[in-house]
Amino acid sequence: MMQLWDVEVKSRKIEIVLILAVLLASLPLILNYGLLILSSFSTEMVTNLDPTSFRPTIDNWILLFEGRLSVTGGVREDVVRYTINTAIVALGVAGVVVLVSVMAGYAMSRMNFKGRSLIMQLILLLHAFPGVALIIAVYLIFRATLPSDIELARIYSFAYVIVARAALEIPMSIWLIKGFFDRVPWEVEWAAIIDGASRLRVWREVMLPMVKPGIAAIAIFAFLAGWEDLIYVRTFLFDRTLATYIESNINVEFAYMPLLAAAGTLYLLPTILFFILTQRLLLETSTGGIKG
Amino acid sequence: MVSVRLEKVTKKFGKVVAVNNVDLEIEEGEFMALLGPSGSGKSTLLYLIAGIYKPTSGKIFFDDHDVTNLPPRERNVGLVFQNYALYPHMKVYDNIAFPLKIKKVPKEEIRRKVFEVAKLLRIEHLLDRYPGQLSGGQQQRVAIARALVKEPQVLLLDEPLSNLDALLRVSVRSELKRLQKNLGITAIYVTHDQAEAMALADRIAIINEGVIQQVDLPEVVYNRPKNMFVGGFIGNPPMNFVEAGVEYNETVKLIVGEDSVWLPQEYIEILRKLKLQKVVLGFRPEDVLVLKDESQVEPGSSVIRGEIFTVEPMGREVLLTIMIGETMVKVYAPPTQYYSMGDKVFLQINPAKLRLFDPDTTIALEYLVKT
Numbered sequence: 001m002m003q004l005w006d007v008e009v010k011s012r013k014i015e016i017v018l019i020l021a022v023l024l025a026s027l028p029l030i031l032n033y034g035l036l037i038l039s040s041f042s043t044e045m046v047t048n049l050d051p052t053s054f055r056p057t058i059d060n061w062i063l064l065f066e067g068r069l070s071v072t073g074g075v076r077e078d079v080v081r082y083t084i085n086t087a088i089v090a091l092g093v094a095g096v097v098v099l100v101s102v103m104a105g106y107a108m109s110r111m112n113f114k115g116r117s118l119i120m121q122l123i124l125l126l127h128a129f130p131g132v133a134l135i136i137a138v139y140l141i142f143r144a145t146l147p148s149d150i151e152l153a154r155i156y157s158f159a160y161v162i163v164a165r166a167a168l169e170i171p172m173s174i175w176l177i178k179g180f181f182d183r184v185p186w187e188v189e190w191a192a193i194i195d196g197a198s199r200l201r202v203w204r205e206v207m208l209p210m211v212k213p214g215i216a217a218i219a220i221f222a223f224l225a226g227w228e229d230l231i232y233v234r235t236f237l238f239d240r241t242l243a244t245y246i247e248s249n250i251n252v253e254f255a256y257m258p259l260l261a262a263a264g265t266l267y268l269l270p271t272i273l274f275f276i277l278t279q280r281l282l283l284e285t286s287t288g289g290i291k292g
Numbered sequence: 293m294v295s296v297r298l299e300k301v302t303k304k305f306g307k308v309v310a311v312n313n314v315d316l317e318i319e320e321g322e323f324m325a326l327l328g329p330s331g332s333g334k335s336t337l338l339y340l341i342a343g344i345y346k347p348t349s350g351k352i353f354f355d356d357h358d359v360t361n362l363p364p365r366e367r368n369v370g371l372v373f374q375n376y377a378l379y380p381h382m383k384v385y386d387n388i389a390f391p392l393k394i395k396k397v398p399k400e401e402i403r404r405k406v407f408e409v410a411k412l413l414r415i416e417h418l419l420d421r422y423p424g425q426l427s428g429g430q431q432q433r434v435a436i437a438r439a440l441v442k443e444p445q446v447l448l449l450d451e452p453l454s455n456l457d458a459l460l461r462v463s464v465r466s467e468l469k470r471l472q473k474n475l476g477i478t479a480i481y482v483t484h485d486q487a488e489a490m491a492l493a494d495r496i497a498i499i500n501e502g503v504i505q506q507v508d509l510p511e512v513v514y515n516r517p518k519n520m521f522v523g524g525f526i527g528n529p530p531m532n533f534v535e536a537g538v539e540y541n542e543t544v545k546l547i548v549g550e551d552s553v554w555l556p557q558e559y560i561e562i563l564r565k566l567k568l569q570k571v572v573l574g575f576r577p578e579d580v581l582v583l584k585d586e587s588q589v590e591p592g593s594s595v596i597r598g599e600i601f602t603v604e605p606m607g608r609e610v611l612l613t614i615m616i617g618e619t620m621v622k623v624y625a626p627p628t629q630y631y632s633m634g635d636k637v638f639l640q641i642n643p644a645k646l647r648l649f650d651p652d653t654t655i656a657l658e659y660l661v662k663t
Contacts, residue, residue: 187374187377210380
């Protein structure tokens with residue numbers, strides 16, 4: 001495969017200036033997250049930019065995982081449980097989004113049926129609709145379908161929030177993955193059909209492996225949407241997630257801020273981790289086997 | 293191996309007629325080239341035979357078996373694409389094994405057959421690689437192997453050599469011809485490259501705008517084109533066309549500008565029958581003698597006067613562009629002479645090789661008489 005190089009016309013000086021400009025622009029962000037992480041390892045918040053207030057400790061993190069958050073009136077907070085809950089919601093959203101999008105996206109890209117372009121436009125319209133604007137209707141359905149058994153209702157609330165949150169992500173994901181399917185040459189699909197494969201088999205064994213980077217992309221976006229969601233989780237989920245936990249403690253009068261900083265850092269972690277781990281896959285746009 | 297027969301096949305895409313009422317028969321074991329410019333409908337015709345498209349009307353037969361409504365997998369055809377269409381996420385071995393895997397052939401047999409066909413195409417050493425790690429020529433071999441491994445009744449090839457560089461194209465071309473003859477497989481080959489069609493095919497079908505123009509042996513297509521399109525498409529450079537008047541006296545001759553051209557007996561008789569006042573004179577670049585001096589003209593032969601417009605040395609010969617009145621023609625001349633722009637020259641056309649066409653229908657006169 002050919003290595004792609006930039007056009008070799010830019011000067012070194014301009015490049016340095018540009019890099020500095022980019023650094024300057026992202027300085028508030030870097031500072032913001034840097035101070036948060038630093039505070040989580042300190043007995044006092046360092047957000048006042050005073051380095052003398054930084055006294056290193058890892059007690060915040062130990063307390064966090066012991067679930068001892070004295071400020072909430074003696075109620076022990078099970079942070080490990082919240083992390084698992086958050087992960088269940090995030091992975092669930094990612095799973096539902098991927099499952100629906102790879103099927104719908106393939107159909108939108110490759111199948112010719114009546115009303116296809118209308119559906120595509122409606123999907124786009126749906127994407128423009130904010131989730132908050134729908135929440136009352138979504139809540140009414142939730143109330144109407146909620147099982148009366150409390151344990152069952154708890155499980156149901158997980159399923160419901162996953163599907164409801166996924167529904168908000170699906171329109172964009174369909175458009176995104178459709179673009180990936182569009183880029184697979186028809187000839188590859190034809191070749192598989194000529195080789196005797198059924199449409200379903202072509203989709204599963206030939207098309208899906210070729211849109212892997214796209215699947216990774218929508219999975220990550222969906223995971224992060226589930227991970228960071230507050231409104232839907234707060235409205236429907238009986239249990240707490242990291243987001244609702246931090247949100248409910250942030251305004252408490254005796255909130256122990258360095259500990260919350262640790263919780264915030266923990267909450268940030270998967271976002272950073274996910275991007276680092278999948279960066280290569282996201283950038284990889286190999287549709288090898290096609291030369292020319 | 294089967295014969296393939298198309299009966300009145302038409303394919304429309306919305307309002308566009310891609311293939312128009314085509315009748316075509318490809319014999320068992322024959323190598324047929326479908327030749328035409330891009331957008332002529334030749335690939336559509338191939339996909340109709342493969343079963344990827346269904347004809348709007350008409351029927352397709354493999355031997356006497358009507359396959360018009362059969363899905364591709366029940367037709368047992370092998371198809372090789374221009375862009376190879378290999379599965380990039382599978383190793384070469386799995387690419388070739390894919391059709392057999394779908395057919396649920398036992399593993400041992402798959403192994404045997406893949407190695408057999410890989411050996412035939414000399415790609416045994418590449419089986420462990422991914423398509424992206426292969427060169428264009430190697431990828432094309434893998435694509436051919438994948439098409440052959442299921443022992444198809446018909447091998448269909450859609451411009452398989454277009455993505456290869458010029459040198460490789462010529463060597464793969466001769467290999468392909470040998471392979472087809474050794475296997476005795478019925479093959480249909482789509483190309484826009486007339487040299488490729490001439491070199492490979494037993495017969496050539498020339499297509500333009502969805503209509504078959506002529507189906508014949510390569511030498512017939514070259515020497516006796518049925519119409520001006522075929523003459524003007526085949527050959528590099530293609531046939532030259534010059535408008536000419538006809539003079540009927542005790543003999544019949546052509547008038548080009550102030551010059552007259554004698555005709556062979558065959559054409560004199562045809563013209564006496566058709567009584568055309570105007571014809572188009574067609575001749576190939578290599579069927580002309582370029583004379584620099586009137587004294588070189590043999591007595592009794594006819595010449596057309598022209599002026600050299602450009603001179604392009606090609607090594608073995610020189611390609612001259614010559615203006616005859618307002619018409620430009622291209623002719624080959626031996627490099628032993630020195631030519632320069634603006635030279636006045638005399639063109640002596642080999643009377644046995646010249647062709648005449650009806651300017652209205654563009655059909656060659658001899659075909660006009662036959663029908």
